[in-house]
Amino acid sequence: xxxxxxxxxxxxxxxxxxxxxxxxxxxxxxxxxxxxxxxxxxxxxxxxxxxxxxxxxxxxxxxxxxxxxxxxxxxxxxxxxxxxxxxxxxxxxxxxxxxxxxxxxxxxxxxxxxxxxxxxxxxxxxxxxxxxxxxxxxxxxxxxxxxxxxxxxxxxxxxxxxxxxxxxxxxxxxxxxxxxxxxxxxxxxxxxxxxxxxxxxxxxxxxxxxxxxxxxxxxxxxxxxxxxxxxxxxxxxxxxxxxxxxxxxxxxxxxxxxxxxxxxxxxxxxxxxxxxxxxxxxxxxxxxxxxxxxxxxxxxxxxxxxxxxxxxxxxxxxxxxxxxxxxxxxxxxxxxxxxxxxxxxxxxxxxxxxx
Ligand code: PHE
Numbered sequence: 001x002x003x004x005x006x007x008x009x010x011x012x013x014x015x016x017x018x019x020x021x022x023x024x025x026x027x028x029x030x031x032x033x034x035x036x037x038x039x040x041x042x043x044x045x046x047x048x049x050x051x052x053x054x055x056x057x058x059x060x061x062x063x064x065x066x067x068x069x070x071x072x073x074x075x076x077x078x079x080x081x082x083x084x085x086x087x088x089x090x091x092x093x094x095x096x097x098x099x100x101x102x103x104x105x106x107x108x109x110x111x112x113x114x115x116x117x118x119x120x121x122x123x124x125x126x127x128x129x130x131x132x133x134x135x136x137x138x139x140x141x142x143x144x145x146x147x148x149x150x151x152x153x154x155x156x157x158x159x160x161x162x163x164x165x166x167x168x169x170x171x172x173x174x175x176x177x178x179x180x181x182x183x184x185x186x187x188x189x190x191x192x193x194x195x196x197x198x199x200x201x202x203x204x205x206x207x208x209x210x211x212x213x214x215x216x217x218x219x220x221x222x223x224x225x226x227x228x229x230x231x232x233x234x235x236x237x238x239x240x241x242x243x244x245x246x247x248x249x250x251x252x253x254x255x256x257x258x259x260x261x262x263x264x265x266x267x268x269x270x271x272x273x274x275x276x277x278x279x280x281x282x283x284x285x286x287x288x289x290x291x292x293x294x295x296x297x298x299x300x301x302x303x304x305x306x307x308x309x310x311x312x313x314x315x316x317x318x319x320x321x322x323x324x325x326x327x328x329x330x331x332x333x334x335x336x337x338x339x340x341x342x343x344x345x346x347x348x349x350x351x352x353x354x355x
Contacts, residue, residue, distance in 0.1 A: 024065065024080055028087040031061055035091045039098040048102060052095055062088055132355045133236055133344060136332040137218045140238050143262045144216040147255070149240065152215040154201035156222070157184055160191050162200035166207075166311040167279040175278045180224035182233075194222035198239035199279060202304070202323055205241060206312035211319045212244040218328060229340045236328035243304065243314065243321035249282065252301055252322035256286050267291035272301065280323060281305045296334070299326025 019027075035055035042048040054060060066084050069077050130138070141151055154162075169176050179196035186192040201217035218238040225231045242255070253272055260270040268291065272284035280302020288296045301324035306316035329344060336355055338344065343351055 021076060021079055025083055028062075028065070028083050031055070032087050032090050032094075036094040039094050042098060042102070045099070045102050045106065048095070048098055055091055056088065056095070062091070126353075129355070131344075131352070132332045132336050132338070133328060135355070136328055136335055137236065137238070140263065140328065140331075141216065141218065143259060144240065146262065147258060149214045149216045149242075152201055152205050152217040152241075153219065154195070154198070154204045154217060156195055156220055157186075158193055158195040158200050160193060162203045163193055163195050163197075166203040166308065167199055168305050168307045168311070169278045173278065175276075182222050182224055195219075196223050197221050198237040198325055199323070201239050202241045202279075202308070203312055206243065206309070206314055211314060211321075212242075213321070214242045214244075216240050227342055229342065232329070232341050232345070237299075237325050238328055239323065239325045241304070241321065241323045243309075243319050245319065247303075247320045247322060249303060249322070252284075252303065252324070255322070256301065256324065260288055264288060264290075270298075271295075275300060275302075277302055279305050279308050286324065286326075298331075299324060301325070 035051070038051040038055065039048060042051050056062065062084065065080070069080050069084070072080060129135075145151070159165075163181075164176055165171075181196050182194045183190050184192040184194065198217050198219050198221060201215075201219070205213055205215050205217070216238055217240075218236065220234060221237050222234055225233045227233065240255075242251070249272075253270075256270045256272070260268050269289045270286055271289065272286050275283045275285040277283040277300055280300075283300065283302035286298055286301050288298050290296065301322065304321045304323050309316040309319060309321075329341060332344065333339065333341065346352070
């Protein structure tokens with residue numbers, strides 16, 4: 001037997017007595033069994049990695065036995081080498097098998113964790129309902145339809161002419177400043193805008209059908225406003241327009257009064273207060289009185305200005321009429337007891353479900 005080199009003696013494990021082949025065979029069988037057992041009881045990839053290091057790593061018993069082969073005699077060397085190869089092959093196969101099992105297990109656990117339970121909503125099937133602004137708009141339409149009005153519509157993106165020009169706001173007129181207008185970058189500068197009120201629908205109706213006219217036009221309006229409890233840059237109005245022969249301010253007052261009791265109910269009355277709008281003359285704000293005597297400012301109204309009739313191709317000598325317009329959102333808030341306008345824009349089901 002050759003003297004072990006210093007290198008070999010460092011790693012050699014059989015320095016004292018030469019183990020018998022039988023003893024090594026037994027030990028390797030035990031090592032293999034122990035490794036298999038430990039791999040199979042590993043329940044996570046990191047745990048399996050630890051077991052791998054322990055049984056196949058540089059400081060494993062198997063590596064030590066291999067390291068000692070050099071110090072064995074020739075015949076033993078070959079036999080032990082074969083035994084070691086067989087053992088490490090079995091151990092590696094056991095490792096790979098467990099690795100694959102754990103990977104599959106971990107993937108399905110992950111899938112399970114990430115899965116979405118689509119049956120969740122089936123517990124309670126809800127058909128939903130219209131938003132309270134829609135409910136209010138429809139209630140208003142019902143009342144006015146009952147009074148003989150038809151529902152008209154117009155675009156939310158308007159021309160400067162429909163929103164201002166035809167409504168008797170001359171270019172540069174200070175009354176335009178009352179409306180914090182959002183302009184659209186389209187065509188000539190300031191020629192296209194988001195409608196600041198529903199009044200352009202008056203113009204669209206009068207330019208597209210001959211009198212007599214009786215329409216209401218509910219819809220979205222836009223102004224450059226910062227959102228708070230009582231303001232929103234997007235809000236809703238409903239416009240009313242009636243054109244016929246011999247229409248007077250008395251008809252306007254009577255119509256507002258009839259609407260007030262039909263919509264709000266018994267005990268509610270209305271009043272007109274002098275005001276100013278370029279497109280009505282005379283103009284009036286109208287208020288609603290609640291049964292407790294308190295007043296609620298609702299909107300603007302007035303007799304359609306002759307200039308507006310003329311701009312729309314209607315002869316002011318033959319026809320006259322009145323118009324009114326008011327916000328829908330505040331009515332919805334009062335009707336449903338909401339005290340922050342911003343709540344009307346929430347998608348929160350806990351809020352929406354209440355109505
Ligand atoms: N359009 C006006 C506004 O938004 C309200 C109004 C409508 C006034 C019709 C008179 C006639 O302030």
